Amino acid sequence: MADAGAKSPTIYDVARAAGVASSTVSRAFARPGRVNAETAERIRVVAAELGYRTNPLARALPTGRTSMISLVISDVTNPFYNEIIRGAQAAATEAGYTTLLTDAQESGAKEREALERAVSLVDGIVLATSRMSDSAIRMIAKQRPVIVLNRAVADVPSVVTDNPRGMRRAVEHLGELGHERITYVAGPEASWADGTRWRALREAVHDLDLHAHRIGPYEPTVAGGAAAMADLARHPTSAVIAYNDLMAIGLIRALTAAGARVPEDVSVVGFDNIFAAELVTPALTTVAAPLHAMGQTAVRNLLALTRGARPTSHGPVSLPAQLVVRASTAHRRRNNTSPAWGTTKVSGAPARASTSTAAGSR
Amino acid sequence: MADAGAKSPTIYDVARAAGVASSTVSRAFARPGRVNAETAERIRVVAAELGYRTNPLARALPTGRTSMISLVISDVTNPFYNEIIRGAQAAATEAGYTTLLTDAQESGAKEREALERAVSLVDGIVLATSRMSDSAIRMIAKQRPVIVLNRAVADVPSVVTDNPRGMRRAVEHLGELGHERITYVAGPEASWADGTRWRALREAVHDLDLHAHRIGPYEPTVAGGAAAMADLARHPTSAVIAYNDLMAIGLIRALTAAGARVPEDVSVVGFDNIFAAELVTPALTTVAAPLHAMGQTAVRNLLALTRGARPTSHGPVSLPAQLVVRASTAHRRRNNTSPAWGTTKVSGAPARASTSTAAGSR
DNA sequence: CGCAGGCTGGCAAGCGGTTGCCAAATGTTG
DNA sequence: CAACATTTGGCAACCGCTTGCCAGCCTGCG
Numbered sequence: 001m002a003d004a005g006a007k008s009p010t011i012y013d014v015a016r017a018a019g020v021a022s023s024t025v026s027r028a029f030a031r032p033g034r035v036n037a038e039t040a041e042r043i044r045v046v047a048a049e050l051g052y053r054t055n056p057l058a059r060a061l062p063t064g065r066t067s068m069i070s071l072v073i074s075d076v077t078n079p080f081y082n083e084i085i086r087g088a089q090a091a092a093t094e095a096g097y098t099t100l101l102t103d104a105q106e107s108g109a110k111e112r113e114a115l116e117r118a119v120s121l122v123d124g125i126v127l128a129t130s131r132m133s134d135s136a137i138r139m140i141a142k143q144r145p146v147i148v149l150n151r152a153v154a155d156v157p158s159v160v161t162d163n164p165r166g167m168r169r170a171v172e173h174l175g176e177l178g179h180e181r182i183t184y185v186a187g188p189e190a191s192w193a194d195g196t197r198w199r200a201l202r203e204a205v206h207d208l209d210l211h212a213h214r215i216g217p218y219e220p221t222v223a224g225g226a227a228a229m230a231d232l233a234r235h236p237t238s239a240v241i242a243y244n245d246l247m248a249i250g251l252i253r254a255l256t257a258a259g260a261r262v263p264e265d266v267s268v269v270g271f272d273n274i275f276a277a278e279l280v281t282p283a284l285t286t287v288a289a290p291l292h293a294m295g296q297t298a299v300r301n302l303l304a305l306t307r308g309a310r311p312t313s314h315g316p317v318s319l320p321a322q323l324v325v326r327a328s329t330a331h332r333r334r335n336n337t338s339p340a341w342g343t344t345k346v347s348g349a350p351a352r353a354s355t356s357t358a359a360g361s362r
Numbered sequence: 363m364a365d366a367g368a369k370s371p372t373i374y375d376v377a378r379a380a381g382v383a384s385s386t387v388s389r390a391f392a393r394p395g396r397v398n399a400e401t402a403e404r405i406r407v408v409a410a411e412l413g414y415r416t417n418p419l420a421r422a423l424p425t426g427r428t429s430m431i432s433l434v435i436s437d438v439t440n441p442f443y444n445e446i447i448r449g450a451q452a453a454a455t456e457a458g459y460t461t462l463l464t465d466a467q468e469s470g471a472k473e474r475e476a477l478e479r480a481v482s483l484v485d486g487i488v489l490a491t492s493r494m495s496d497s498a499i500r501m502i503a504k505q506r507p508v509i510v511l512n513r514a515v516a517d518v519p520s521v522v523t524d525n526p527r528g529m530r531r532a533v534e535h536l537g538e539l540g541h542e543r544i545t546y547v548a549g550p551e552a553s554w555a556d557g558t559r560w561r562a563l564r565e566a567v568h569d570l571d572l573h574a575h576r577i578g579p580y581e582p583t584v585a586g587g588a589a590a591m592a593d594l595a596r597h598p599t600s601a602v603i604a605y606n607d608l609m610a611i612g613l614i615r616a617l618t619a620a621g622a623r624v625p626e627d628v629s630v631v632g633f634d635n636i637f638a639a640e641l642v643t644p645a646l647t648t649v650a651a652p653l654h655a656m657g658q659t660a661v662r663n664l665l666a667l668t669r670g671a672r673p674t675s676h677g678p679v680s681l682p683a684q685l686v687v688r689a690s691t692a693h694r695r696r697n698n699t700s701p702a703w704g705t706t707k708v709s710g711a712p713a714r715a716s717t718s719t720a721a722g723s724r
Numbered sequence: 725c726g727c728a729g730g731c732t733g734g735c736a737a738g739c740g741g742t743t744g745c746c747a748a749a750t751g752t753t754g
Numbered sequence: 755c756a757a758c759a760t761t762t763g764g765c766a767a768c769c770g771c772t773t774g775c776c777a778g779c780c781t782g783c784g
Binding site (some may be wrong): 008053055056058060061066076077079082083085088089090093098100101102103110114116117118120121143187222249274275279280281315336 | 478
């Protein structure tokens, strides 16, 4: 039993107690096979008795490897990151790595600063939706292995959601429901994902002979979605795809407040499948990003890099998205081509039996 | 300009370039005043030119202080922790500390393991809703300063929500609405908060001449709340207080599915005021824990401890909770004493104008 | 029997800072 | 101007662990 009185024991204490040199103790732990099996076992026993644990800091100094990775998130309070964090943690822990979580608080400056302090502490970095410029990221990337999430930066390996395919599924879904014009409610212009999604939407509507219109940009939040309401009223459509779930939720609330019914009057599709998506009313139809898998993949690839693997030069690693159909989308009502929200008295939607989930969301 | 070619420069490089001894460089950074102002300035300039940054690892070895703290969370995906994390991060960053976020994934074993690896890396630890036993926590606490959140452990300083007062407000609110019997939907038995809340509820109903009944325990999740439905149907009441928001949301969904209307037939109050609480329909009336402040306070107190402050022996630091009144609570309908859920056809609730927030939630 | 080669374990030089102690330089005082 | 107090900067010994290099020992083989 370890008594927690004094300082924790070092390899020297173990070495003395076991009657060997400190280097042998070190090797017994760090270099299996380099030391005689019996000796190693004896050392192991003595170490256990003394309650010895190798000090990661001291180990890191000569080796230069800390077994820590940094995960930088632009905003921890955004539920979008929850599963990413968890996936990343899982992959890191599994590989014996500790995760240094940093919240950039939506500020490129804070992100830089935090990174500056962390960079010498970690073996690699995952940047989830960084707010920094491409060049700043490349700067970091030449000091330590870096993986960016949901973004493409030249010369820096990345992991992204397959937005085009996900968007395609969403458009097909709306098309099957009879919608002909789709409004895209745009997120931040600086967002790589936003550009990709809009582009994919245009291609999809073109192929399927539908029409798309874009409004925005807005903040990628509930408030931002609500703000889109005004513009939407000017270009009424029966179907909307929002940049992300938060905005979709905000928009639905605004629509409802204005007297429109979702999905009867307007179908709304979100992106990301965040936790709250299935909690809101109506439950949100959304394109589910493989959040957990993304976090996991990012970390795994990062660790591969730290072990000296060459980054794949085939562009970003793309993970499949799935459409989760819930209750915010429905058939377009033919007799209601040009919705006049708010003019008809709302009679209330009966409890929907639905919430059919087309694809498992996690 | 720092060229990112070679290894990062050390104090020796700076010392040589500035024509001083390495110790002087060290002191110029770590011991202001110990070195002549001019010399220090010159060193500073040279260091900047070389792109020198002090290596936290190397510094930690001799000093024993890493400027890192560990924040252990029982489940990062639980939105309850979002603001706590952020508050903690903010306080840590402000003090120049880096946060090591660890997700215990609801497992006491994983928590221990993670802690074991982290303990030698950090100057202090915040345990948010730990799954470990009191004695295990005390064990950790004698190796490093520890602050526990939302729990009382003898001899270990803690920060908690003022549950009794919050519960009292909730009961008063329901009482004012005419409810006479309140059902408490319990969370995990092992939860310290659960016990505190139930006790507070009993006291409050006693003082106000109301009645309380307890069902459970259930999992503190949406599914757990839904599971409570069955038991609730057996003891119908017009008012329910759930252990937390997630359960309240689950319960509301189950009630709605069963044909009961919230809040017309049943008023529901949650705890925590998580992000989704205002997004669901009806928006949830809930007791808002000062999440951000808790994270912040925990870290500040922890850092005070690492600086050698004696822990306050006055028991846990208690932070005030506030009641946020939204749309899930309403006047009890006198003619509906014994609700027969599901027998009457639901006609649908008109869009509520409400969502009145009695107290700012953040 | 002599020797090359594989195992083992020890020695000691770092890794990049910190800091107690000392001495030179400078400032103060009587 | 001598004696003494203060600054200021350098020396060198760590902090705890890793690892290149070396030597002793044991085997196996010609």
